[in-house]
Amino acid sequence: MKSLSILLIDDDEIERIKFKKVSQKTEFISTFFEAKNGENAITLLKNKPYSFDLIITDLHMPIMNGFELLEKLKKNKKFKNIPVVVMSSSTNHKDLKKCFKLGVSGYFTKSLQSSEYISNVVSLLNYWQKSELVNF
Amino acid sequence: METPNLSFIKEIAGDDEIFQKRILEIIKKEFTEEVSLFKTNFSLKKYEDAANDVHKIKHKISLLALEQGSKKASEFEKELKEGIITLHPTFLEILNKIHVYLSN
Numbered sequence: 001m002k003s004l005s006i007l008l009i010d011d012d013e014i015e016r017i018k019f020k021k022v023s024q025k026t027e028f029i030s031t032f033f034e035a036k037n038g039e040n041a042i043t044l045l046k047n048k049p050y051s052f053d054l055i056i057t058d059l060h061m062p063i064m065n066g067f068e069l070l071e072k073l074k075k076n077k078k079f080k081n082i083p084v085v086v087m088s089s090s091t092n093h094k095d096l097k098k099c100f101k102l103g104v105s106g107y108f109t110k111s112l113q114s115s116e117y118i119s120n121v122v123s124l125l126n127y128w129q130k131s132e133l134v135n136f
Numbered sequence: 137m138e139t140p141n142l143s144f145i146k147e148i149a150g151d152d153e154i155f156q157k158r159i160l161e162i163i164k165k166e167f168t169e170e171v172s173l174f175k176t177n178f179s180l181k182k183y184e185d186a187a188n189d190v191h192k193i194k195h196k197i198s199l200l201a202l203e204q205g206s207k208k209a210s211e212f213e214k215e216l217k218e219g220i221i222t223l224h225p226t227f228l229e230i231l232n233k234i235h236v237y238l239s240n
Contacts, residue, residue: 012192012195013162014159014162014163014166014195014196014199015195017155017158017159017162018148018159018199021148021149021152021155022148060188060191089191089194089195089210110195112194112195112197112198112203112206112207112210113198113203114143114144114147114148114201115147117148118147118148
């Protein structure tokens with residue numbers, strides 16, 4: 001079975017570790033590459049010989065935030081077709097609207113409750129894995 | 137009244153004790169730094185910066201299974217963005233609970 005190659009972007013190390021751990025609760029294997037901010041992610045994207053299946057990014061990060069990253073990805077021919085899902089604790093409607101305007105494929109709120117968080121991450125990854133298999 | 141505990145971390149970690157330990161180590165290290173930064177920004181009335189600090193701290197509050205505490209932290213974060221500080225004492229109480237828990 002093909003594994004998903006995911007670029008996970010979050011300045012918070014615990015959030016990255018947590019997400020990867022929960023990903024092990026899915027029925028699929030995901031391979032993660034990590035970045036601490038948008039700038040770090042762009043460098044990784046430019047240096048990687050093959051494309052990612054999915055980018056999951058936080059919004060509020062230092063140096064280059066999620067919005068700036070989305071704008072850069074959208075303007076880049078090579079990266080603009082990689083699906084991006086935003087993972088944020090922001091429930092601000094303006095943020096949500098701005099993200100979809102910038103072409104994100106999904107937006108998921110980091111729940112502060114464990115069972116909800118786990119269920120959200122598992123559903124998200126299962127959904128993308130299945131979509132990827134359909135396209136494969 | 138809720139108290140900090142490891143139920144959230146255990147639910148994520150399952151039987152993986154190394155993972156549990158690693159998360160706790162990071163929490164212990166970062167919590168002190170983030171709280172100190174928050175207190176500095178708050179005392180300087182840099183409320184926008186203090187809101188960003190609360191944003192980071194609230195994830196640790198939720199990881200220690202303080203559901204009500206993390207809700208209060210979210211409310212306080214919103215307050216700070218508008219320059220309102222009524223939830224400051226409540227937030228300090230939550231921080232103190234965590235500090236005591238992590239010190240034991």
